Amino acid sequence: MTEWITHHRSIRVFSGLLLFMLSVTSIAILSAERSDPDPALQFSDPWVRQMPPMTRMRAGYVQIHNSSNEVISIIGVRSADFELAEIHRSIEIDGRYRMQLAQPLEVAAGHTIELKPKGLHVMLIRPVEPAPEDQIDIEFQLSNDQSVVVTFDIRS
Numbered sequence: 233m234t235e236w237i238t239h240h241r242s243i244r245v246f247s248g249l250l251l252f253m254l255s256v257t258s259i260a261i262l263s264a265e266r267s268d269p270d271p272a273l274q275f276s277d278p279w280v281r282q283m284p285p286m287t288r289m290r291a292g293y294v295q296i297h298n299s300s301n302e303v304i305s306i307i308g309v310r311s312a313d314f315e316l317a318e319i320h321r322s323i324e325i326d327g328r329y330r331m332q333l334a335q336p337l338e339v340a341a342g343h344t345i346e347l348k349p350k351g352l353h354v355m356l357i358r359p360v361e362p363a364p365e366d367q368i369d370i371e372f373q374l375s376n377d378q379s380v381v382v383t384f385d386i387r388s
């Protein structure tokens with residue numbers, strides 16, 4: 233009888249722990265998808281160039297304005313639709329374009345930077361099947377611990 237009570241108690245402790253772990257997991261998922269309501273950086277005119285479905289890489293473009301009074305850096309980007317996302321800079325060397333990693337990307341206080349063709353871009357690498365057709369959500373992680381989810385339109 234004593235043994236049964238002990239056993240019963242441990243099940244209750246275990247299910248309590250399981251519930252706790254589940255709620256921590258859901259909080260983590262919610263915060264990963266949540267945009268901060270008043271982010272230091274504002275994103276405008278976000279778009280990704282339409283590519284054939286089999287293309288392994290896409291480029292995203294957007295204007296980024298820093299409305300705060302301090303330097304804010306973009307320290308990471310990610311999208312659930314791609315295995316990997318990075319900010320790159322295209323540079324022309326001897327008439328050929330090459331790309332280099334441009335992270336962290338600093339935006340000076342009060343300034344606007346433009347990610348545009350042949351310049352800075354968000355590189356989206358290896359789409360998760362099925363490849364998105366209309367819109368792509370990209371999350372920007374900022375140096376002030378804010379994160380911003382921006383919906384990019386796919387355009388030709």
Ligand SMILES: [Cu+2]
Nearest residue numbers: 320331353355
């Ligand atoms: Cu690139």
